[in-house]
Amino acid sequence: GAVVSQHPSRVICKSGTSVKIECRSLDFQATTMFWYRQFPKKSLMLMATSNEGSKATYEQGVEKDKFLINHASLTLSTLTVTSAHPEDSSFYICSATQGLDISPLHFGNGTRLTVT
Amino acid sequence: GQNIDQPTEMTATEGAIVQINCTYQTSGFNGLFWYQQHAGEAPTFLSYNVLDGLEEKGRFSSFLSRSKGYSYLLLKELQMKDSASYLCAVMDSNYQLIWGAGTKLIIKP
Numbered sequence: 001g002a003v004v005s006q007h008p009s010r011v012i013c014k015s016g017t018s019v020k021i022e023c024r025s026l027d028f029q030a031t032t033m034f035w036y037r038q039f040p041k042k043s044l045m046l047m048a049t050s051n052e053g054s055k056a057t058y059e060q061g062v063e064k065d066k067f068l069i070n071h072a073s074l075t076l077s078t079l080t081v082t083s084a085h086p087e088d089s090s091f092y093i094c095s096a097t098q099g100l101d102i103s104p105l106h107f108g109n110g111t112r113l114t115v116t
Numbered sequence: 117g118q119n120i121d122q123p124t125e126m127t128a129t130e131g132a133i134v135q136i137n138c139t140y141q142t143s144g145f146n147g148l149f150w151y152q153q154h155a156g157e158a159p160t161f162l163s164y165n166v167l168d169g170l171e172e173k174g175r176f177s178s179f180l181s182r183s184k185g186y187s188y189l190l191l192k193e194l195q196m197k198d199s200a201s202y203l204c205a206v207m208d209s210n211y212q213l214i215w216g217a218g219t220k221l222i223i224k225p
Contacts, residue, residue, distance in 0.1 A: 043215045107158040
C-alpha cells in the first residue's frame with residue numbers, strides 16, 4: 001500500500017532555532033500534501049494544504065512566515081518551524097493524497113517537536 | 117458552520133462489540149472516513165463510505181446514512197489492541213476533510 005515517510009520522528013530544539021520536518025511519499029506521486037498539528041487529547045488541526053509547485057494554502061490563524069512549507073516535488077514536502085518557541089511544541093503530522101478525487105489520506109508517522 | 121460530533125470516550129470489554137457514532141453537518145458531502153489513532157502515533161485509515169449502507173471489513177464495519185447525517189463504526193470481537201482513538205472525518209464539497217474530535221475507546225479485560 002501507499003506509504004508516507006516523515007522525518008524526524010522526534011526532535012528537541014532550543015527556543016529561537018528553526019526545525020525542518022520532511023514528508024515523503026514513497027511509492028506514489030503526491031499532488032497534494034497536508035500538514036496537521038495535534039495537541040494532546042485533541043483532534044487533528046489542519047495547518048496548511050500544499051500542492052506541488054505552488055504556494056501552500058494556510059488555514060486561518062496559522063502564521064505562514066513561521067511555518068514555512070515547501071512542496072518542490074511530487075514526492076517531497078517540508079515544513080520548517082522558524083524561530084521556534086515552547087508553545088510550538090506539538091505533534092506534527094503530514095499526509096498525502098494522490099489527487100483531488102476521493103482517495104484516503106496516507107499519513108506519515110508524525111514528528112514530536114519539543115522546544116526548550 | 118461545519119460540525120462533526122462523536123462521543124469523547126467509550127469503554128468496552130474485551131471480546132464484546134462496540135458502536136461508535138458520528139453525526140455531521142457539512143457543506144456538501146463527498147464521503148466519510150474512519151481512522152484509528154493509537155496514542156503518540158499518526159492515524160491509520162480504516163474505512164470509507166460514500167453510499168448509504170454497511171461496509172464490512174473483517175472485525176470492523178462502517179455504516180452511513182446520508183439523509184440523517186449519521187455514521188457509525190462497529191468493532192466486533194474487541195481486542196486489547198483496539199484501545200485507541202477513532203476519528204470520524206467528512207469530505208465536504210471542496211474535497212476538504214472536516215475532522216471530528218475523536219472517540220477514545222478503552223478496552224477492559
